[in-house]
Amino acid sequence: MQTKTTFKLIGTALLSLVLTACGGGKGSALDNTLNGASSVSSTSSSSLSSAFGGDSSANSSASSIDTTSLSNIGFGSGGTFQPGKIGVGIGSGTLSPGGVTALTVNLVSITGTLVTQPVTVVFNSKCFAAQKALLGATTVESSSGEATTTYTANGCVGDDLITATVSYDEKVLTAQTTINVEQDTVGSVRFSDASPPQINLKGTGGTETSVVRFQVFGSTGAPIENIDVEFALSTTTGGLVLVNTTGKTNSAGYVSTTVQAGTVATSVRITAKTATGLSTQSNVLVVSTGIPDQNSMSLSLSDLAPISWNVDGVESVATIRMADAFNNLVPDGTAVSFTTSGGAIESSCITKDGSCSVKWKSQEPRPTIPDFDEFFVGPDLKVHCPNSLAECRSGRVKILATSIGNESFVDKNANGLYNGPLVDGFASSTTSKCYPNIPLSTAKIGAINGCDDLGEAYLDKNFNKQRDDDEEFVDFNVDGSFNSGDGIYNGVLCNNEESECNKASVSVRGDATLVMSSGYVYRDSSGLLPGQPSTEVSIGAGNSKSINMFLGDINGNGLPMGTTITVKTDTASNVTASVSPSFALGMSQEPTVMTLFLKAGDDVTKKPSGSVIVEIKAPTGLGNVTTALSVSVCGPDTLEVRDGNNQVTAPATTSNCD
Ligand SMILES: [Ca+2]
Ligand SMILES: [Ca+2]
Ligand SMILES: [Ca+2]
Ligand SMILES: [Ca+2]
Structure with a gap:
């Protein structure tokens, strides 16, 4: 590099001499920088300093000029040196999207001579700062009088001002240039995200709008700005609408529209289309109640019978899974509360992907049945309870999970709404089939034996499927007493609150039985297993x-x-x-x-x-x-x-x- 530049410089000097000889030379900065250097032609050395150095016997006056220290930066050297200018490989042409060109800065002495002292050149540009252009290197060390890097357009459009800066001897020297980058053509449109990915039905509370984003990329793969995009819905059922049907991409190539929920549960996709006809669809956006309903509540335990009757701190993980009336997963962030009749349990969890978990741990209290209510083993080798008790064994724990939700019904006319018991299926009998904390729904077993009307949730500690006086309950209406079902459907899908339903919430619940098992074997009063022969x-x-x-x-x-x-x-x-x-x-x-x-x-x-x-x-x-x-x-x-x-x-x- 140094050698090549040297020859170029010498050539320039020769040309200058020729012009002077012909009388064509005019006064210029070049004349000034090359003042008295007439002996250049006689010097064939590759050393710049000797070519213009003060040692030249032909020009003793040059000895007072510093030809080795940095004085200016720009492009070129000697007679073609352009101070303050960065050399661009493509010259004054327009750079194509994604195109690459070289940037060159020369470092010269007061005589226009390239300097060999080590200097650091820092390159920068508007588009580089905005991450829409790439520089091969931003900091270039030079000891040859020249610093080069590459410039790659990466989303930059129009004029980009590029600067090169050198800090030297308490001076700051700068050079600059402007590159014009051509607008890219649209290469692709991609769905980015929908936030949130699920929205609630209009009028049901919660989030009823979602922002759907797309990103537009140019042919080079870089995002492009200011592209017009049109949006359309795959369905407008239930009054689903887009707040804006057009948009322009921002500097990062993003463009978005807002979807507003209708009154009917559905799934929808949004199409984004550019003027050039490129289009894509979003992922499915779910429009649903987003509110857990009773018949979707599922509570499970990682260990149904942890060996914990004699040991504290044994864990079982309780996981609740929930979905709404359309059996779509409830939105992330739905809260669930837990309680237990034995051991200890974490109080609550927040759903992610329709479920969440808490830890149950063994400790006191351990549910214990009094002697007079204890079980016995009959000749059939089965457990029996005295006094018609539903359960009479110690170590059996009830775990209850509750959330705020809606009752379930069977949407017989498939309009997504509850239209009263004559049209849709909703069992609200006050007979025993409605007693259980978790009655079997009409969706599961039909209206004859099912029950969808819910009383307040309770912890059925004695497993008799009824709420007893000593059983804790979730006082949902905060009236200080336990309330049975109100006989009508309670939920956001109530079509007409004037009759046969309302949009009130209820406690939806799931429960599970956990056994704190023991390794000690049951034996009767004579020390024998029931059924074990006492004689030969x-x-x-x-x-x-x-x-x-x-x-x-x-x-x-x-x-x-x-x-x-x-x-x-x-x-x-x-x-x-x-x-x-x-x-x-x-x-x-x-x-x-x-x-x-x-x-x-x-x-x-x-x-x-x-x-x-x-x-x-x-x-x-x-x-x-x-x-x-x-x-x-x-x-x-x-x-x-x-x-x-x-x-x-x-x-x-x-x-x-x-
Ligand atoms: Ca209906
Ligand atoms: Ca009810
Ligand atoms: Ca009970
Ligand atoms: Ca109550």
Whole structure:
């Protein structure tokens, strides 16, 4: 670079000399900067300093001029030096969108000589600052008298003022140029976002408008400004409208329109179209109530039976899922409250994508049933409750989730509105089918047995599906007392508030049962499992017996997941045994029935004897606990009988093992 520039400079000097010789030279800055340098032609050195240096014997007066220190910046050098000007590779032409050109700044001494001292040149431009142009480098170090970088148009349109700055010796030297960039043509239109992506039906409260944004890009892929865009809706059902049907892209290429909800639930797309005919559609925008309705409430637990009767701090995650009357997910940010009859639970969560979760943790209170109401196991090996109680086992927890929402109905005439019980399905009986905290809706089981009318939500601690005096409730109307359903549909889809419905909200709710299970096995007052024989089991030679026993935890709930049952016969003779279930127990809130299979050997002279041991190994949360059961076996006397000439033996009919 240095060498090339040197030759150029020498060439210029020669030309100047020729002109002077012909008498064509006029007084100029060039004459001044090259003052007395007539000996240049005789110097062929590549060194600039020696070419114009004070050592030249042909011109002793040059020794007083500083030809090596930076004096000015611009474009060119010597006779063609243009002070304050940045050289542009494409000259004065217009740069195409996305086009690239070189920018050159020369650093010269007072004599127009390129200087070799290290100098930093800083480039900048309006469009670069607005991120609509790219510079190859903004800071260029030069020690050759020249600094170059590249300029790329990237969304910039029209004139862009470019500057180059050098700070030197307490002076600031600048050079500039203007590049004109051609307007790009529209290359693509893209959907950007809809905020929010779901809006509420007109007149139902909440957010009833959404801003839908598109972005327009040029052929180079950079966003383009000032492009006219037209908008259209895919449907105008229910009075859905666009606030503005046209728009102009901003400096980042964005253009937006606002959609206003109608009165009918629908999904809609917005089309954006440019004057050149390019168009695209938005993602689906949902117009719905956005309000949770009762029959969409789903509450689930990550662990239905955490091993926590004896241990604090065991967690189960409760997740509520909600949707509105059209079964569209509720908007993000819908609040849900939680409470529990046992342990502790986080008080609330805010939905994202239609659901949210809280943690339940084991601790006191642990629901405990008084002795006189405790369960018993019947001959059927099932749990029974005294006094007609619906539930009578300790360790059973009710978790309740509530939100503000609407009752459900069946939209029989499909107009998206509730038109009264003669047209649409809404069951509001005051009979027992409406008692449950979460009645089965008519949408699920039909109007005959369903119930859609909701009383205030309550924590059904005793699991009897009725609100009892000692059960907490959500006093939605804040009147200090528990209220049953009002007999009519309450929700924003009420068509005519004059009759048979109103737009009031209600508590929508979901509940779930959690069992705080224990690894300790339930045994009756004699220390036996219900069904376990208290006396010896008599088995005739070659015969089998199966014995069913109740298998539950200390509260009559299911034993923990992972509980295993094994059978041992080392302390018994002439008998084989197996047990079912033979695999580890799965997660269950309910007890099960265990079966012990016994088979005596075929040899009638060898009677079964001793004890078969069943071992139940269950986790407690603090290690495993093993419960061992012993079942004694014996063989009955056999009878010798004659059948013709043959002597045969047969088991005794008595169970007496002597
Ligand atoms: Ca209807
Ligand atoms: Ca009601
Ligand atoms: Ca109750
Ligand atoms: Ca109340």
